[in-house]
Amino acid sequence: MPYGDAMNARLRSEERRAEIVRAALEVIAGRGYRAASLAAVAERVGLTQQGLLHHFPTKEALLVAVLEERDQWDAVPDHRWRLDLLASLVEYNAMRPGIVQTFSALLGESVTEGHPAREYFTERYGKVRATMAELLRAAYGERLPNGLTPERTAPLLVAVMDGLQYQWLLDPENVDMPGAFRDFLTLLGEGGESGEPGVGGEEREG
Amino acid sequence: MPYGDAMNARLRSEERRAEIVRAALEVIAGRGYRAASLAAVAERVGLTQQGLLHHFPTKEALLVAVLEERDQWDAVPDHRWRLDLLASLVEYNAMRPGIVQTFSALLGESVTEGHPAREYFTERYGKVRATMAELLRAAYGERLPNGLTPERTAPLLVAVMDGLQYQWLLDPENVDMPGAFRDFLTLLGEGGESGEPGVGGEEREG
Numbered sequence: 001m002p003y004g005d006a007m008n009a010r011l012r013s014e015e016r017r018a019e020i021v022r023a024a025l026e027v028i029a030g031r032g033y034r035a036a037s038l039a040a041v042a043e044r045v046g047l048t049q050q051g052l053l054h055h056f057p058t059k060e061a062l063l064v065a066v067l068e069e070r071d072q073w074d075a076v077p078d079h080r081w082r083l084d085l086l087a088s089l090v091e092y093n094a095m096r097p098g099i100v101q102t103f104s105a106l107l108g109e110s111v112t113e114g115h116p117a118r119e120y121f122t123e124r125y126g127k128v129r130a131t132m133a134e135l136l137r138a139a140y141g142e143r144l145p146n147g148l149t150p151e152r153t154a155p156l157l158v159a160v161m162d163g164l165q166y167q168w169l170l171d172p173e174n175v176d177m178p179g180a181f182r183d184f185l186t187l188l189g190e191g192g193e194s195g196e197p198g199v200g201g202e203e204r205e206g
Numbered sequence: 207m208p209y210g211d212a213m214n215a216r217l218r219s220e221e222r223r224a225e226i227v228r229a230a231l232e233v234i235a236g237r238g239y240r241a242a243s244l245a246a247v248a249e250r251v252g253l254t255q256q257g258l259l260h261h262f263p264t265k266e267a268l269l270v271a272v273l274e275e276r277d278q279w280d281a282v283p284d285h286r287w288r289l290d291l292l293a294s295l296v297e298y299n300a301m302r303p304g305i306v307q308t309f310s311a312l313l314g315e316s317v318t319e320g321h322p323a324r325e326y327f328t329e330r331y332g333k334v335r336a337t338m339a340e341l342l343r344a345a346y347g348e349r350l351p352n353g354l355t356p357e358r359t360a361p362l363l364v365a366v367m368d369g370l371q372y373q374w375l376l377d378p379e380n381v382d383m384p385g386a387f388r389d390f391l392t393l394l395g396e397g398g399e400s401g402e403p404g405v406g407g408e409e410r411e412g
Contacts, residue, residue, distance in 0.1 A: 029318070029319075030318060031240065031318055031319070032238065032315055034240060101317050101318070104317050105317055105318050108311050110376065111307050111310050111314075111372060111375040112235070112307070113237070122377050125373055126380065148392060152385075152386070153393075155370065155381060155386045158369060159369025159370045159372075159373060159386070160362055160366055160369060161365075162365070162368070162369040162372060163367070164365045166313055166368060167331055167361055170316065170328040171331060171332065174332065175361060179358075180365070183354055183358050186352055186353065187393050187394065187395075
């Protein structure tokens with residue numbers, strides 16, 4: 001096989017993988033991971049199940065690819081995060097309910113026994129809390145106006161983001177997710193470089 | 207059949223139903239609802255699947271019974287709720303991870319398409335937000351110290367409770383759920399009749 005053909009084949013294979021991961025996202029969003037079938041994913045991309053297994057040998061391997069895909073989307077170097085960027089991320093999420101639904105469904109499943117995404121989420125939440133604590137420290141110093149440390153505030157910040165996603169997914173008409181998140185930043189109090197109500201969410205993308 | 211026998215039969219049937227609901231709770235906690243099988247529930251209570259169907263004709267009927275059971279446990283007349291009781295509820299939840307796991311898994315699943323618990327959760331969250339707003343109004347009046355109304359604070363209160371549950375279920379060693387919730391009450395600011403840090407969680411049951 002000439003070199004160019006091999007490269008084309010690899011490119012096609014990568015495109016195919018990306019297509020499969022997108023299809024898996026949709027299927028998981030619809031049914032959750034445990035109830036999702038490889039057959040449904042294969043059908044969506046016009047492959048046989050055997051053809052799908054060529055790209056992802058197990059259902060778990062496909063899940064890992066979905067989770068890695070998530071990490072890539074939301075990748076912001078840790079030192080670049082700011083509170084107002086977080087508000088923008090929540091605004092952005094409000095425009096992609098399918099993605100939010102996928103990960104809310106997976107987070108919910110991950111607490112069931114022996115779930116293959118459990119370790120991923122446990123590790124991820126540890127890292128996210130640490131990143132949020134640094135972000136809060138950069139904005140407020142060692143104490144927030146209410147006396148809490150950044151480390152004690154970080155789990156609350158993360159909890160609000162996750163909890164609001166469920167309320168919003170269940171009832172988008174009655175829950176203004178980005179507005180509620182900005183309200184939470186207001187609760188954190190003055191002194192944050194971007195903790196003022198309503199600031200920061202409108203102009204940037206997460 | 208003499209009256210006494212009929213009553214005994216009814217009692218036995220009710221006990222049986224309660225036993226089935228408890229078994230269903232455990233199975234859902236372990237696998238989630240979609241992946242839970244009636245066969246697994248039947249096996250746990252020593253019934254055939256046919257015998258189980260006598261008590262609950264469908265899997266959905268069993269789910270509804272599980273959700274109703276939840277409502278009964280946590281039933282506190284709306285006017286009796288206070289912020290410090292909420293802190294106690296969170297303390298109490300930290301002692302029953304199985305129950306928290308069941309409902310966190312169900313909440314996660316409920317946002318997937320056509321899930322039979324979706325309507326239940328949507329309705330329930332609407333009511334819970336209204337109850338929380340009333341509770342915040344009783345504690346703070348029309349404005350919290352940071353200027354938010356009770357109605358705008360209520361979704362945050364609910365989100366923190368739910369979000370902390372996921373973090374705690376995933377990593378109980380590193381997440382102090384009751385402590386974090388009391389920290390959130392601190393964030394709400396002074397003026398709540400029981401918004402002081404660390405108060406109220408130790409003596410009562412939720």
